[in-house]
Amino acid sequence: MEMFDLSLIWALIIGFGIMMYVLMDGFDLGLGILFPFAPDEDARDVMMNSVAPVWDGNETWLVLGGAGLLAAFPLVYSVFLPALYIGVFLMLAGLVFRGVAFELRFKSRRDRRGRRLWNLAFSGGSAVAAFAQGAVVGTYIQGFATENRVYVGGPFDWLTPFTVLTGIGIMIGYALLGTTWLILKSEGYIQRWAYRLTTPLLLAVLVIFAIISIWTPLVNDVVWERWFGHLHVIWVLPALTLLCMFTVYWASRRGYEVLPFIATLGTFLFTYLGLVVSKWPWIVPPNYTIWDAASAPESQLFLLIGVLFVLPFVLVYTFWSYWVFRGKVRAGEGYH
Amino acid sequence: MELDPVLLSRLQFAFVVSFHAIFPVFTIGLASYLAVLHGLFYKTRNPAWDRLAQLWTRVFAVAFGMGVVSGIVMSFQFGTNWSNFSQASANFIGPLLSYEVVTAFFLEAAFLGVLLFGRGRVPQGVHLFAAVMVALGTFISTFWILAANSWMHTPAGVELVEGTFRVTSWSEAIFNPSFPFRLAHMAMASFITGGFVVAGVSAWYLLIGRDVEANRKALSMCLWMLLVLTPTQALVGDFHGLNTFEHQPVKLSAMEGNWETRRGAPFLVFALPDQEAQQNRFEIGIPYAASLILTHELDGEIPGIVEAPPEEQPPVAIVFWAFRVMVGLGLLMIAVSLVGLYLRRGGRVYHSRPYLQTLRLMSVTPFVAVLAGWITTESGRAPWLVYGMMTHAEGVTPSLTGGMALFTLLGYVAVYGVIFYAGTYYLTRVIRYGMQPKDEEVVVDDFETPKRPWSATHTPFDDDPSREGA
Numbered sequence: 001m002e003m004f005d006l007s008l009i010w011a012l013i014i015g016f017g018i019m020m021y022v023l024m025d026g027f028d029l030g031l032g033i034l035f036p037f038a039p040d041e042d043a044r045d046v047m048m049n050s051v052a053p054v055w056d057g058n059e060t061w062l063v064l065g066g067a068g069l070l071a072a073f074p075l076v077y078s079v080f081l082p083a084l085y086i087g088v089f090l091m092l093a094g095l096v097f098r099g100v101a102f103e104l105r106f107k108s109r110r111d112r113r114g115r116r117l118w119n120l121a122f123s124g125g126s127a128v129a130a131f132a133q134g135a136v137v138g139t140y141i142q143g144f145a146t147e148n149r150v151y152v153g154g155p156f157d158w159l160t161p162f163t164v165l166t167g168i169g170i171m172i173g174y175a176l177l178g179t180t181w182l183i184l185k186s187e188g189y190i191q192r193w194a195y196r197l198t199t200p201l202l203l204a205v206l207v208i209f210a211i212i213s214i215w216t217p218l219v220n221d222v223v224w225e226r227w228f229g230h231l232h233v234i235w236v237l238p239a240l241t242l243l244c245m246f247t248v249y250w251a252s253r254r255g256y257e258v259l260p261f262i263a264t265l266g267t268f269l270f271t272y273l274g275l276v277v278s279k280w281p282w283i284v285p286p287n288y289t290i291w292d293a294a295s296a297p298e299s300q301l302f303l304l305i306g307v308l309f310v311l312p313f314v315l316v317y318t319f320w321s322y323w324v325f326r327g328k329v330r331a332g333e334g335y336h
Numbered sequence: 337m338e339l340d341p342v343l344l345s346r347l348q349f350a351f352v353v354s355f356h357a358i359f360p361v362f363t364i365g366l367a368s369y370l371a372v373l374h375g376l377f378y379k380t381r382n383p384a385w386d387r388l389a390q391l392w393t394r395v396f397a398v399a400f401g402m403g404v405v406s407g408i409v410m411s412f413q414f415g416t417n418w419s420n421f422s423q424a425s426a427n428f429i430g431p432l433l434s435y436e437v438v439t440a441f442f443l444e445a446a447f448l449g450v451l452l453f454g455r456g457r458v459p460q461g462v463h464l465f466a467a468v469m470v471a472l473g474t475f476i477s478t479f480w481i482l483a484a485n486s487w488m489h490t491p492a493g494v495e496l497v498e499g500t501f502r503v504t505s506w507s508e509a510i511f512n513p514s515f516p517f518r519l520a521h522m523a524m525a526s527f528i529t530g531g532f533v534v535a536g537v538s539a540w541y542l543l544i545g546r547d548v549e550a551n552r553k554a555l556s557m558c559l560w561m562l563l564v565l566t567p568t569q570a571l572v573g574d575f576h577g578l579n580t581f582e583h584q585p586v587k588l589s590a591m592e593g594n595w596e597t598r599r600g601a602p603f604l605v606f607a608l609p610d611q612e613a614q615q616n617r618f619e620i621g622i623p624y625a626a627s628l629i630l631t632h633e634l635d636g637e638i639p640g641i642v643e644a645p646p647e648e649q650p651p652v653a654i655v656f657w658a659f660r661v662m663v664g665l666g667l668l669m670i671a672v673s674l675v676g677l678y679l680r681r682g683g684r685v686y687h688s689r690p691y692l693q694t695l696r697l698m699s700v701t702p703f704v705a706v707l708a709g710w711i712t713t714e715s716g717r718a719p720w721l722v723y724g725m726m727t728h729a730e731g732v733t734p735s736l737t738g739g740m741a742l743f744t745l746l747g748y749v750a751v752y753g754v755i756f757y758a759g760t761y762y763l764t765r766v767i768r769y770g771m772q773p774k775d776e777e778v779v780v781d782d783f784e785t786p787k788r789p790w791s792a793t794h795t796p797f798d799d800d801p802s803r804e805g806a
Contacts, residue, residue, distance in 0.1 A: 062408075064438070070414065071430030071431045078415055082416060086740065150419070151735050302503075310438045
């Protein structure tokens with residue numbers, strides 16, 4: 001058992017899970033955020049149909065991450081959730097409404113009130129869940145008031161101007177993932193609408209990204225030291241982020257269909273890695289590292305066996321469902 | 337009024353779990369029924385089995401979807417409201433809950449899609465195999481959840497080191513003393529629930545004359561199963577009770593409403609427990625019955641609730657009455673099953689309108705009984721979160737205020753109220769649409785439709801079935 005650093009392995013697994021979640025649920029939450037602004041009901045059908053087969057697989061990663069955290073890093077679980085109590089509730093309520101809307105919207109006739117209510121449940125749920133997730137990121141950067149491994153802050157400590165900014169940032173970022181996904185999956189006027197939205201959203205993401213990048217080191221000494229200390233090589237991450245952003249702009253201008261989405265995923269990926277290197281190895285900042293937060297090694301090992309067995313299946317299944325539903329989604333196809 | 341975060345958190349957890357539990361309790365039994373139907377069709381080629389399988393697969397899909405949606409919230413509640421407990425018990429509870437999640441996903445990834453959408457696309461044998469695996473998967477999920485829950489009642493295989501449980505023996509912790517009884521009691525409850533729902537719906541179809549041949553088969557199967565299972569469940573419940581007597585005597589005394597330790601205790605049919613006075617205000621009982629049931633001796637000694645100091649006593653009235661609701665409904669279910677056996681002569685069971693109506697109404701009883709049983713066992717554990725080792729007050733989130741707990745409690749009630757309304761409304765529509773009188777299958781090419789549980793139904797949500805037909 002001493003041969004492996006189990007906590008490190010678990011940090012990588014959970015880090016990977018969170019990244020998968022953000023990249024995948026990101027674009028379907030983004031579509032929900034864009035939902036009210038769609039040109040018409042046909043476009044909404046296309047938007048929803050483009051993610052209906054995969055969205056719950058996407059959310060799998062959230063649940064897997066949550067359960068994995070409890071098993072491997074219980075301290076994270078028992079500090080983050082109480083600290084973000086209200087935010088977690090809002091996120092869950094949002095996800096529940098959204099999940100049911102996915103199922104029942106298609107079962108409602110278009111001209112009925114039911115349809116409009118499910119539309120509202122879907123967009124409202126998505127927006128709230130996305131904002132809450134962004135606020136979680138902001139709170140993580142901010143750090144938690146803890147004493148003796150217990151959260152001691154108030155119920156609204158997480159709600160600061162900084163976390164509001166990260167919340168809005170994630171909402172806009174997800175919306176960008178949504179438009180580039182839609183470019184990939186749609187055609188005609190719906191695709192043109194998605195192209196039109198891409199540049200302004202990208203610009204908004206860039207502005208918020210810049211503000212957060214400047215703000216973060218200022219509110220946090222560890223981050224300051226990390227970025228302006230000796231470790232110059234990490235500057236490659238923001239450079240790659242900017243390169244990806246430029247690619248999104250360039251490729252969507254040129255009318256490419258796949259590249260904008262890939263580049264948006266890249267933007268998220270490198271931003272995420274940038275965040276990880278900023279905080280590593282602090283998992284409950286500012287006091288606890290991944291090793292402080294770990295559960296007993298035998299518990300980490302016990303679960304690791306099962307997860308290593310199942311993870312390949314989940315990955316293959318994920319890949320397979322995206323493969324089966326590849327190609328364009330057209331209005332009037334699919335459900336009705 | 338002072339808002340108590342512990343009480344409110346308990347209410348909140350109870351509410352969310354009750355809401356969630358309704359669906360798995362039903363789908364676990366139903367999944368096995370589906371496997372049986374697929375097996376029968378595979379063996380006999382009788383299309384009636386296939387029609388039943390199709391109908392109940394659709395119902396299963398909706399109920400399963402509801403279970404998944406309502407389950408997401410639960411896994412986060414441990415952290416939000418019971419963070420001290422989460423941290424203390426994570427070494428054991430964490431891996432178990434994760435294994436449940438992992439099993440569920442593995443099952444969904446590999447077999448649920450084949451079961452729901454594979455009909456006619458994969459070989460029949462493969463389809464049958466998928467149905468069996470889905471059924472098996474629901475049991476594996478149950479296994480993990482009940483192992484975790486039983487451990488909280490009868491903790492074993494752990495030691496408390498600096499406020500944290502460390503697992504000393506996984507097998508002792510997982511197969512803790514009350515686990516086999518709880519698992520058996522719960523699994524049978526799932527079968528009985530599935531049985532009464534299928535029987536009730538089949539009875540309703542027979543009443544309106546839909547697909548008579550298939551629904552007679554379904555009704556007959558269910559009644560045979562219930563005839564065996566409902567009395568067996570009483571027996572299993574009794575064993576579970578004896579196990580509780582051994583490991584959680586105070587809970588058992590509360591179930592019996594027995595305050596003072598005494599020999600030859602009666603079984604109280606009716607009583608008004610008064611916690612403050614530490615006695616019953618009024619009681620009607622069968623003399624010596626409790627002693628006889630629990631110790632198999634007429635003058636066997638039954639410990640009283642007062643053996644525990646007042647602050648370590650459960651809320652006696654709740655435990656006492658929830659237990660009686662469960663047992664009463666159990667007896668009712670046995671009676672209804674026996675009447676079914678009696679009515680079989682001359683096939684009256686398929687024609688007797690009062691009996692079919694009764695079965696229709698009985699579909700709800702197993703759900704109520706399960707919830708009552710669950711309230712009995714969980715309230716009976718109070719004030720212990722981990723029996724004898726950690727109280728609710730010690731396990732609750734320290735930073736949680738009563739106001740926050742109340743806010744989210746009301747929030748979840750609102751959210752689930754909407755969802756439950758939409759879900760059950762839709763479920764009843766699926767059943768209404770379910771078996772059309774005509775034999776024509778609505779062929780829908782769903783190859784391009786998303787493979788989601790509810791896509792397995794083609795029932796519209798808000799059409800008026802009486803005006804627009806199928």
